[in-house]
Amino acid sequence: MDGREQDEAQSKYSFEDCQATADWLLSQTAVRPLVGIVCGSGLGGLADALKDQVAFNYRDIPNFPQSTVHGHAGRLVFGTLKGRPCVCMQGRFHLYEGYPIQKITMPMRIFKLLGVETVILTNAAGGLNQDYKVGDIMIIKDHLNMPGFAGNNPLAGPNDERHVYVCLFRFGVRFPCMSDAYDRELQQLAFDVGSELGFSDFLREGVYCVLGGPSFETIAECRMLHKLGADAVGMSTVHEVIVARHCGMRVFALSLITNKAVMDYDSEEKANHEEVLQTGKQRAEQLERLVSTIVTRLEHNNNFA
Numbered sequence: 001m002d003g004r005e006q007d008e009a010q011s012k013y014s015f016e017d018c019q020a021t022a023d024w025l026l027s028q029t030a031v032r033p034l035v036g037i038v039c040g041s042g043l044g045g046l047a048d049a050l051k052d053q054v055a056f057n058y059r060d061i062p063n064f065p066q067s068t069v070h071g072h073a074g075r076l077v078f079g080t081l082k083g084r085p086c087v088c089m090q091g092r093f094h095l096y097e098g099y100p101i102q103k104i105t106m107p108m109r110i111f112k113l114l115g116v117e118t119v120i121l122t123n124a125a126g127g128l129n130q131d132y133k134v135g136d137i138m139i140i141k142d143h144l145n146m147p148g149f150a151g152n153n154p155l156a157g158p159n160d161e162r163h164v165y166v167c168l169f170r171f172g173v174r175f176p177c178m179s180d181a182y183d184r185e186l187q188q189l190a191f192d193v194g195s196e197l198g199f200s201d202f203l204r205e206g207v208y209c210v211l212g213g214p215s216f217e218t219i220a221e222c223r224m225l226h227k228l229g230a231d232a233v234g235m236s237t238v239h240e241v242i243v244a245r246h247c248g249m250r251v252f253a254l255s256l257i258t259n260k261a262v263m264d265y266d267s268e269e270k271a272n273h274e275e276v277l278q279t280g281k282q283r284a285e286q287l288e289r290l291v292s293t294i295v296t297r298l299e300h301n302n303n304f305a
């Protein structure tokens, strides 16, 4: 995208547009969510755990993008998870769908304007770390933003400073820090909860690398990413994390290792979306228990500042 296109994209998802969408949603439901959840490929079952649901198809929400990927239902679900008011994206947006990066991350700003304080993101990812097995759940401790290295960052374009000074950090500063992107207390909480639930055998922590997709990686690319320090590779999450942190929400993120990245020219394995969705189904129940228990403990730990 050149500068003019970036300005155009940014101006289409202005503070006023986001506010209009948030106001519309707030007028349609009494739920006032403190937790926002994003479901990765094949992980939309998480939303089904919400009680007293009020759900909206993305196509009915003003200014909202549409889901185009199999395994992403395209519904925004409000409800409670063990008594905690939540909003859950059953389906997210990816760069490869052809949307401007500002559009795929706009829901994070809507979350903020709805009152969300903590964002929990999930994704499906290929395992680069040779110790990882399919079905492992990786707590994300850091990321590598490959599209960002090439200048494709959701915060590129004008920064609406007006709101920094007038409206208490809506949306945020020009140069946000990312060394604390993934909340360390929440990572520890997830390990504690995982251990109580008996999930330690398949719970990991690591670095997630985002690529643009939609093609899966070559063997040489996987080897390179692993050497660079990535434990898992995917096509989402990082852009949302940047925007969520920019507007001051706490972030916790998980990758489900749905397939092993192919690192060897003798391997017969081939990455494919069906396997990704299938692994999601197999781990859905544990993932849901992990996330819903974390949400409950947020309350007990008084983590809502």
Ligand SMILES: O=P(O)(O)O[C@@H]1C[C@H](O)[C@@H](CO)O1
Residues within 6 Å of the ligand: 039, 040, 041, 042, 069, 092, 094, 122, 123, 124, 125, 213, 234, 235, 236, 237, 272, 273, 276
């Ligand atoms: O939305 P996520 O990151 O979970 O989706 C992953 C990346 C691609 O969209 C798809 C590949 O199977 O799954």
Ligand code: HPA
Residues within 6 Å of the ligand: 124, 125, 126, 127, 216, 217, 233, 234, 235, 258, 259, 260, 261, 271, 276
């Ligand atoms: O191997 C992968 N690569 C990129 N994205 C993915 N999403 C699930 N698996 C993968």
